[in-house]
Amino acid sequence: MDNDQNIDMEQYEADNKAIIQQLIDAEDGPCKNASSASQDMIRKRIRENGFSRKILPPKQISNADLNRLPTTELPVIVEDMEADQPGAKSISFNDTPDTQFYRGDKFIIIFNKISSPEWTKNVDELRTYKMDLRQTVTDNCLKDIQTEEDLTFVNTVDEIVGAPNGVGASGQQQNFTVNGDITRQTYIPIMSYLEDRYLNNGIFLTNRKTAKRFLTLTRDELGGDVSQDLWLGGLEKLPEGQVLGIRHLFTLKQEIVPNGYIYQFTEPGFLGRFYILEDVTMYVDKKVDILRFRAQEKIGVTIANVSAVNLVTFSSVV
Numbered sequence: 001m002d003n004d005q006n007i008d009m010e011q012y013e014a015d016n017k018a019i020i021q022q023l024i025d026a027e028d029g030p031c032k033n034a035s036s037a038s039q040d041m042i043r044k045r046i047r048e049n050g051f052s053r054k055i056l057p058p059k060q061i062s063n064a065d066l067n068r069l070p071t072t073e074l075p076v077i078v079e080d081m082e083a084d085q086p087g088a089k090s091i092s093f094n095d096t097p098d099t100q101f102y103r104g105d106k107f108i109i110i111f112n113k114i115s116s117p118e119w120t121k122n123v124d125e126l127r128t129y130k131m132d133l134r135q136t137v138t139d140n141c142l143k144d145i146q147t148e149e150d151l152t153f154v155n156t157v158d159e160i161v162g163a164p165n166g167v168g169a170s171g172q173q174q175n176f177t178v179n180g181d182i183t184r185q186t187y188i189p190i191m192s193y194l195e196d197r198y199l200n201n202g203i204f205l206t207n208r209k210t211a212k213r214f215l216t217l218t219r220d221e222l223g224g225d226v227s228q229d230l231w232l233g234g235l236e237k238l239p240e241g242q243v244l245g246i247r248h249l250f251t252l253k254q255e256i257v258p259n260g261y262i263y264q265f266t267e268p269g270f271l272g273r274f275y276i277l278e279d280v281t282m283y284v285d286k287k288v289d290i291l292r293f294r295a296q297e298k299i300g301v302t303i304a305n306v307s308a309v310n311l312v313t314f315s316s317v318v
Helices: 009-025 123-128 133-161 184-190 208-216 226-237
Strands: 029-031 067-069 072-081 105-110 112-115 119-122 175-178 203-207 246-251 261-265 272-287 290-303 309-314
Touching (some): 072 272, 105 290, 123 290
Antiparallel strands (some): 072 105, 112 290, 119 290, 203 261
């Protein structure tokens, strides 16, 4: 959430006192109170929104979309996938075409739950805060849930691409090492890795420290005034992270996307599915003067086309 807006402190404190009073006066049991008060405090660190939702845009579904399997009681969705088939070929006028049987491939999306810790607080202790402490914790844990989404997503990609310079889940190499730094000469070749499998480049993911290597490219390499713009304006001068026509996502989450790593993804329609069965929901419960609350979501994310992802590592970027 943005914290740069001007705040009427008297109104802010009045709003917060009203929220605390509502919690104190509330009956025991679930509470649905949610703070809309602004926040005026010193933040300790940036918590980013999730990048996996930008790579594979989520879609809300309902119970009516779910399927049943005889092997589990858990909710799943069974989806269709384009099948491999032989191409056309030239034949003589007196020849007949080959006979081919066809079938559709299927894949399964399995759902899981992501939850924050259960936060506990005595409502009387909230009286001393000018800010809405509960809303602060709520805002942070919503971002933390998306960070867990990103971690699980990247771990899945790491399993698919396999060991460096080895064979991935597709049966082809999907984990590449470039011995050197990011330059025009080393970067252009990696743009063909997905295209060699007849897939378009969708989004590339890297961390901000690695992305800053683009700022070292000279005027001779970039052409025109782009080099000057990057020197003066930094990565913000790359609209939507566009590099060589490919959208890039730059994240601060170096613990998930290490230095030198560039994950490559094709377009969403050729990649997989991200379904939301239950969007992030805050559950609040008050018993006497003890307040307990937590956030959780239920989602299903599947990379159905294992050929649609790569990992490229630049060895000189540390």
